Amino acid sequence: MxxxxxxxxxxxxxxxxxxxxxxxxxxxxxxxxxxxxxxxxxxxxxxxxxxxxxxxxxxxxxxxxxxxxxxxxxxxxxxxxxxxDPLAPEIMAEVARRLRAEVPDVVFAVEVDDGRSMRHTADWPSHWNSEHPSALLVTDPAELLTSPAVKLLVRSSYTDDPDVFVRIVAGALAGLAEATHSSKSGLVEISAAGVxxxxxxxxxxxxxxxxxxxxxxxxxxxxxxxxxxxxxxxxxxxxxxxxxxxxxxxxxxxxxxxxxxxxxxxxxxxxxxxxxxxx
Structure with a gap:
């Protein structure tokens, strides 16, 4: 049975x-x-x-x-x-614009190539996965937003409380994309609307x-x-x-x-x- x-x-x-x-x-x-x-x-x-x-x-x-x-x-x-079902570059650009207006020190990283590699800038906080060969450092922040990404990752020094930060992010996005979190480190994860x-x-x-x-x-x-x-x-x-x-x-x-x-x-x-x- x-x-x-x-x-x-x-x-x-x-x-x-x-x-x-x-x-x-x-x-x-x-x-x-x-x-x-x-x-x-x-x-x-x-x-x-x-x-x-x-x-x-x-x-x-x-x-x-x-x-x-x-x-x-x-x-x-x-x-x-x-x-x-990735985020389109134009959607990520608008997400970034809204979040920078709401939280000026916000920093981003992206999961690209269907999640087989990550891109981040030098101001992205260093974690164990940032040193992995699949994590690529880019010098121009705009380059992060040029390819479809299955996940846009967001951090800020505004607060280390992910429950607070995700509410700020979700409020700024207002249906443009999905915002959630799965860690206790203040990281917010953004996906395409409905994902x-x-x-x-x-x-x-x-x-x-x-x-x-x-x-x-x-x-x-x-x-x-x-x-x-x-x-x-x-x-x-x-x-x-x-x-x-x-x-x-x-x-x-x-x-x-x-x-x-x-x-x-x-x-x-x-x-x-x-x-x-x-x-």
């Missing part, structure tokens, strides 16, 4: 992965057991495609992924982008022939809210942002305590009890 729901759609950082970015043996075993009962696992992440290999190396086999907060749907088996984790996941599920009722989704941050609202069953990890916990149907253990595995083990136990004994 196939386990219900049929699809697990899970965020990565802060949800499926432990704080050190590792996938625990317990979680890997739970995903394998879910797959063995006929279930499908999908990754739904703010990460770009270029950050997925470290996760795939810890899975039994690569699984489809919705990346860049819904802007990219990726098939790792063929290394193919099935769908991309969310929910939209990307809905497209992929339609391709797979499943509906929202077939999906249990796991998340921890505000960028997960659209996906959790869309899915038939929404589960927050215990370390989730208050906005996520508020809309979740259930709360499991934290990512440090293998919350996704804990919940899946319960689903699998239910499926086992529901399986008629062989006569």
């Amino acid at each position: 196939q386990v219900r729901p049929h699809v697990v759609a899970t965020d990565l950082d802060g949800t499926l992965l432990r704080p050190d970015k590792s996938l625990s043996a317990r979680t890997a075993a739970a995903l394998d057991a879910f797959h063995a009962r006929g279930g499908q696992v999908l990754l739904v992440t703010g990460r770009p495609v270029r950050w997925l290999p470290a996760v795939y190396a810890q899975l039994r086999e690569p699984v489809p992924a919705v990346c860049a907060n819904g802007a990219v749907v990726y098939d790792p088996q063929t290394d193919t982008v099935l769908r991309a 969310t984790k929910a939209a990307g996941l809905a497209w992929l599920c339609a391709r797979l022939g499943v509906t929202a009722d077939d999906v249990v989704a796991f998340g921890d941050m505000p960028n997960d809210v659209p996906m959790l609202t869309w899915a038939g069953r929404a589960v927050a990890v215990a370390n989730a942002h208050p906005a996520v916990r508020e809309i979740a149907d259930a709360v499991t253990a934290s990512n440090a305590d293998d919350g996704v595995a804990v919940y899946l083990e319960g689903l699998l136990a239910e499926a086992e009890r529901a399986t008629p004994e062989a006569s």
Whole structure:
């Protein structure tokens, strides 16, 4: 008997992965057991495609992924982008104009080439990924906005509170694009209008022939809210942002305590009890 729901759609950082970015043996075993009962696992992440290999190396086999907060749907088996919905250069130029008027010291970076590379200027705060070979330094800020980007990244010294900053950014954009956040560092992530984790996941599920009722989704941050609202069953990890916990149907253990595995083990136990004994 196939386990219900049929699809697990899970965020990565802060949800499926432990704080050190590792996938625990317990979680890997739970995903394998879910797959063995006929279930499908999908990754739904703010990460770009270029950050997925470290996760795939810890899975039994690569699984489809919705990346860049819904802007990219990726098939790792063929290394193919099935769908991309980037911000157009003219939209990014208007976003930049509005944000510079609202927050004068705002700085930008972009995820381009369907999320296979990043571009940033010298004033972009240095983080571990800024030194990666796929992160390209450009000297002219205008050059950041000349190619379609699956995600526009925004930082400012105005505030290090991402909840405050995302409200400022979203207010300035006023429907021009989507603004959300998935970290606690003050970074705001901007996508094309209508692009969310929910939209990307809905497209992929339609391709797979499943509906929202077939999906249990796991998340921890505000960028997960659209996906959790869309899915038939929404589960927050215990370390989730208050906005996520508020809309979740259930709360499991934290990512440090293998919350996704804990919940899946319960689903699998239910499926086992529901399986008629062989006569």
